[in-house]
Amino acid sequence: MTAKNPEKISDAMVGHSQPCTCGTIIDEMLVNGMDEDCKIQPLRQEDIPTGETGDGSPAPARARD
């Protein structure tokens, strides 16, 4: 078992989680995109939503990477 960082597990963590995430779907969809007909349409940089996403991170991280 490997600790990621030295933060101790504590009861203070209760109330600070996000709901379980079914992860990479969004990253993948944002990278590949789809057009109005739901056909393949590679996402253009200008199509990437701006501002904060729900989890507080700028969207979409992988697309910008």
Add this chain to the structure above:
Amino acid sequence: MDNTATLDAKIVDFIARGLGHDDEIRFNELALQVFALQYANIAPYREYCNGKGVSPGNIDDWRLIPAVPSAAFRSHALASFPLERAVQSNLTSGTTGRKNRGKVYRDQGALDLIMQANGMLTRGYLFPDVERMKIMLMVPSPKMAPSMGMAIGLEQVRKQFGTPESAFLISPLGLDVNALLRAIRQAEVSGEPLALIGATSCFIYFFQACRQEDIRFRLPPGSRICDGGGYVGQFGEWTKEEFVAACTRVFSVPASHCVNVLGMAESSTNYFDNVLRNHLAGKMAPRGKESPPWTRTLVVHPETLQPLPVGEIGLLRHYDLTNRAMILGVQTDNVGVATAQGFDILGRWSKDKGGHVITYSGGMPSSKIFTTLTDYLMNRRITNLAGKYEKAKKGLQP
């Protein structure tokens, strides 16, 4: 056979006894053994337990086993085995962005436990009346999303319960609305029941498009819908009742065949609504989640974290023997209530929103990743749904 394999074998035997028992003594024995293993092998968890004065030697009741907060999976890799033996890792929650998202790890033994358990639950609660049926999955395939628990789990569902034409509807090409409409139309024409399984937000997205164009379908009797992931999203806040009503209005699927499932990376077991199982058994009972014999769910006070009497609303704490690879007990931030048969989930509690916010939205609350999905989808609304459906109808004349 090492200690872990021996313990896994015991849990396998316990699960194999099925859904129809409540062997508290054996559950307690196994829970204490899982706790001992995890206490020995997971240093941060051991430290957490020691801080509470709890160790395997000084408790004899599963209720006293410390449950780690869900957020601990973000800050720590909590595995009861050497990580080099991991055969699967699933993304879990994060609090400050996807780069800080946690992972849960499973070795082969744990994966076998989980597949056995969830296969039994899927059979019991979603497909108790049919061996196989056509399933359209409104999620990405595991090939596309290899760390997505829902994708991994539903691939097993497809293999175990689906007919050959069953398919995933979200690919790197996006949501294949045409394939969905073709499957619906095919079911309407053939009379063969169809199962639609997917993220709640994807259903809501589709319902919104149907409402805009006033489109309804008539799926044949026996068709069913299974959703997971939460009713609160960018499309508005839906109650559980509104969601079920939309399933009936849009798909002609009765409430008895609309099954919500609670799944989370931190607790390996999927918790299904009991409605279809009860309906087919002729049993009258309120809609709710049933706790299978290898799990226990407590409802605790959000501040004191002490168990609450049955009927009082609090935070859900799950104890799950199939969590052998990580932590048996998980203290979630989900709000719920204990019921006669298990529990029901009502919303979510957060300290991050300027106070203690409880949302009573029903089902698993919206996941932020799905919020991102809906953000994206809203910019690319389904258009001309009626035209697409007409095209599907022409291709599949009765």
